[in-house]
Amino acid sequence: MPLLRTLTCVLALVAALALPALAAPQAPLSEATQACLDCHNDATPGIVADWRRGRMSQKTPAQALQEPEAARRVSAKKVPADLMLVAVGCAECHTGDAKAHADSFDHGGYQVHPVVTPADCARCHPQEREQYSHNLMAHARGNLINNPIYMDLALQVNGVPKVEGGKAVLTPPSALAEAESCLYCHGTEIKVEGKLTRDTGDFGEMEFPKLSGWPNRGVGRKNPDGTLGSCSACHTRHQFAIEMARSPYTCSECHKGPDVPVYKVYQVSKHGNIYYAMHKQWDMAKVPWTPGKDFTAPTCAACHVSLLSDAGGNVIAQRTHQMTDRLWVRLLGLIYAHPQPKSPETWKITNANGRTLATTLTGQPAAKFLIDAHEQKARQERMAKVCGACHAQGWVQGQFARLDQTVKDSDAMVLAATRLMMEAWQKGLAQGPPKASPFDEYVEMLWTRQWLFYANSTRFASAMMGADMGVFDNGRWDMNKTVRHLEDWIKVHQKP
Structure with missing residues (x-):
């Protein structure tokens, strides 16, 4: 019995300590949001919690606007009056400007749109x-x-x-x-x-x-x-939560590879090593975010998005949701790495051969659609300031030089594979553009892997210091192997 009483007391203490975290102070609610909660506390309790x-x-937004400008999480100078003094709840997100939302419908006496x-x-x-x-x-x-x-x-x-007459025929995918x-x-x-x-x-x-x-x-x-x-x-x-947006786990949902192996590279990098070992000690919610104080290694957000400042409050990098502001080269190259596009609507790019790619098959960039050397330098300098929060100038310059060489080497390896692929098309060993798909034959799939998987992995590994992903794990080894494979395939399939 004494043991049982002790265990009961311990459990009660744990529960009591946990209550403050669950019962965070709540801002005043609008009448509409309270109406939502009256039903959705039962209908969708997980969402409400x-x-x-x-x-x-x-x-409330009014309280948020009282924060010092550097620490403010809202960018509006003035928030609509009906939102100012209440929590941003169900109604504030799901009922505004109903006429603009084609999905608005009458629900509980309010015009509600499901898609925020x-x-x-x-x-x-x-x-x-x-x-x-x-x-x-x-x-x-x-x-x-x-x-x-x-x-x-x-x-x-x-x-x-589907196999018809001994041949595989593709049925278009459903919506x-x-x-x-x-x-x-x-x-x-x-x-x-x-x-x-x-x-x-x-x-x-x-x-x-x-x-x-x-x-x-x-x-x-x-x-x-x-x-x-x-x-x-x-x-x-x-x-x-801003904590979630700053977490590499969030980015991994779409950036895991093998075509965009960013998260895998991060996992094996020294930055990832530090994050997984130490991030529970970090302040992932702080605005602005101070390297060395709030966190000790960058996450995706630290490099690409977040407002960073030093211990004295001086801005290292402004917050941006454009996300290419600190990127000068597009590593995810189709088919080659190239300067970042000027416009985010990349489908409007036309290369010298009239195709919707940022380079030709032989690597010539569609320069008028891509940022110039001056803008590339400006973006590189922004990223250098982020790196410089933790690293000496020599370290940063050395890392950028390695990345530049990796881009050149990976593009050269892609070009070698592409020249072999073009030879196969010219000799009629495969049916490629402009009359046929460049992706639907076995040999073309070998070529596609060269730039879609291996070159991307090699470049990202260099950019993010995850070396092994650029060597034997979808890296340089596989790029060289693909060149040999394509070369041998052509020899085997040529007519005597």
Whole structure:
């Protein structure tokens, strides 16, 4: 019995200590949000609990605007009056500007739209919304579906093969298959296809909009109000925590590879090593974020997004949601690495051969669509300041020099493979462009792996100091092996 009483007391103490964290102070609620909670506390308790843990339930916009400018999480100078003095809750996100949202429907006496968009978030975060609109991610869907070369590749990936007459013939993928694969990250187009009635159990039958392309939180999602993007891709609903947006786990959802092996590279890098060992000691919520004080190694957000300052409050890097502001070269090259595009709508790029690629097959860049040397230098200097918060100038310059050499070497290896592929096309050993797909034959798939997997891995490994991913794990070894494989394949298949 004494042991049981002791265990009971310990459990009671643990529960008591946990209560303050669960019972965070809540800001006043609007009448509409309270009405939502009255039902959704029972209907979707997980959503409600998650929202209650978030900052938007605990502070009004008026309180947020009182923060010192450097620490402020809202970029609006003035927030609409009806939002100022209440928590940003269900109604504040799901009922605003109902006429602009094609998915609005009558629900509990309010016009509710299920799909919250950047336009909704922009009432408090206009600068972030504007910056994101210039981001490659915001146009990820359009850049995919409007580019016939990319869509050809997507067909070879998602199409369902059937064997007819001893030959494999592809059946085009369904809309659901596309939504589950490429468009999961790039973003679907969400359309209202009518209405449907659902039995909601305790609440009886209710009418809802019938949505195609839903659910989706892809970064380039086309929303029913015409906006592009989904803030919840990074600031996952309904807590919308900055801690989550700053975590490499969040970015890994779409940047894991082998075509974009950023997260895998990060895992084996020294930065990743430090993060996984030490991040529980970091302040992942601090604004601005101070290297060495709040965290001791960069995450994806530290390099590409976050407002960074030194211990004296001096700005190292301004917060940006454009995300290419500190990037001068596009490592994810199709087919070669190249300067970042001027416009985020990369499907509008036309190379010297009239194709929608940033380079020709032999590596000639479509220069008028890409940033010039002056802008490349400016962006490199911004990134150097981020690196310089923890590293000496010699270290940073040495690392950039290695990356520059890796880009040159990987492009040269891709060019070698491409020249062999072009030889196979010229000799009629494979049927390539302009009359046929460059991706649908075995030898073409070998060539595609060279730049889509191996070159990307090698470049990212160099950029992020994850060396092994650039050597034997989808790196230089595989690039050289592919060149030999293509060379041998041509020899074997040539007519005597």
